[in-house]
Amino acid sequence: MRKFTVLDGLVTPLDRANVDTDAIIPKQFLKSIKRSGFGPNAFDEWRYLDHGEPGMDNSKRPLNKDFVLNQPRYQGAQVLLARENFGCGSSREHAPWALEDYGLRAIIAPSFADIFFNNCFKNGLLPIRLDAASVDALFKAVEATPGYRLRIDLEQQTITAPDGTVYRFEVEAFRKHCLLNGLDDIGLTLQHVDEIKVYEQKRREQQPWLFA
């Protein structure tokens, strides 16, 4: 997994609540058996004027100029500013894969759906919960300032705005450690093979029907 330490990135706003993972990556693209290449189809139904299917040449498709991520000023954005309950719905990890492949490294919102939030950390993508008033202030600032960037420091747990305002955010110590060091969860868990075996043996004795 890619490390996340410090990011100084262009911000793009997506001003709607309850953005679900069906919207982030529509179902027809879930037929892929690969983990990469979902970026061109992130927000497919909002981003293009035609209906997208796997295998199309996305560079030739008509763009929806009204969709905020298509505006020239937000091209190359690495930080997504969103509203409450971002990533709700389906557990598809294709959603963070698509956002990461699109070029995003961090998402700031008042709240995230649990499964999506969890999936982000497995893919080097940092989801940051900020209070609604701060998110509101950031939306106004992004709107008013072309080229608006934020500096996100995971070690310090801070977001620094161009005017010097610093927003502190919370992140669980273990997730932070894994993200800062780009650690593979499976490798970490397998350091405790003996403990899993001991637990499993005990469980086998107490509830043998689970192992029949």
Next chain:
Amino acid sequence: MSAKTLYDKLWDSHVVRQEADGTAQIYIDRHLVHEVTSPQAFEGLRLAHRKPWRIASMLAVADHNVPTTGRDKGIADPISRLQVETLDQNCEELGITEFRMADLRQGIVHVIGPEQGATLPGMTVVCGDSHTSTHGAFAALAFGIGTSEVEHVMATQCLLMKQAKAMQVLVEGVLGKGVTAKDIALAVIGKIGTAGGTGYAIEFAGSAIRALSMEGRMTLCNMAIEAGARAGMIAADDTTISYLKGRPFAPQGESWDKAVAYWRTLHSDDGAQFDKVVRLAAAEIKPQVTWGTSPEMVVAVDGRVPDPASAPDEVKRQDWARALQYMGLTANTPISEIKIDKVFIGSCTNARIEDLRAAAAVARGKHVAANVKLAMVVPGSGLVKQQAEHEGLDKMFVAAGFEWRDPGCSMCLAMNDDRLAPGERCASTSNRNFEGRQGPGGRTHLVSPEMAAAAAIAGHFVDVSKL
């Protein structure tokens, strides 16, 4: 010892070890696998030269991509076909039990797990699918995971996670005529919102919940995720135990007796503390219909499409306005005046035998309205289909003008060929009314099976409690 919630009991009994910040390594008893969220996990295992930790914990089935008609001809779409064949190959190579498309036991993963007795009380159950919350109906800790975690469970039989907060949703009293578990689920979501359960595990309790069949309990827990909670659960009781008896994967003989004795402890203790309690009176719940593009955009069937001007805040006002535009609806329209184009009875929420019986009872001897282009019934599994046919439900549906299909996820998410055309309006027993969920530009109204069947017959929504 202090009083514990059901969630505490399930959590505590699965902790293998804990990090300093409270992140725990949780043991997983049952891993259900389907074709969409597993190929990258199998590939990851292979690349790392790892083998699944406990193959017997896994049960696999293809459900999202499978056709619901003309199945003998195979899957026409080559990309869908490759995904299903990839699952077949992975299972064959590793010796994982899989119900293939031609197997009578094939069906929606959240229907077949309980049907086979592969979901048991006291288990942790995971699947790369958010509706895994369904299995919590059996006093199991069941939740959806992403593909990285699918790989993690395959490789280690464990997951790393923190304990969620506990919410109790208490529904006391008796449900009115025509009011179902689906209506409880939608009423709860209407009350607490789609993010109301975020960060919580929900236990549904109270006399109205105890009175539900296992099918109803599964419908309710299935939709816990639509309230934002990864896990929903219900205490084990006689209903749970009699449902499981004799199921192929359930314990038998002496083992059964021992298991039942343990299962009977799987309830919240008297005086157990919840972080949040939400109360609903069963008698006040009416049949529900969603009007927008989020399950929380829901009203009773005798209500009206709300006016964005009356939204509680600016974000919601914009949300509602956008939803009305997408749905092609005008504020203040009575729900009963909304005409529909299609009807879908199916999905992991409402495709079990009881759901089909309820819908058939409404449709019996009547006919689908002329303005309804397609009304389809998609059983949750081959065994549900067989049982329904044994009871003659298929003939009732067909005589009433419904199509009788083969089992799968079908038009709940429209990954196969079953989908809405742009602008089409559907009365659907599924779980999500998101934009484009049932097909690009499609308009979904979530309802119970009874409500869907009644809408098919009338051509618009009707109040089944008045039939």
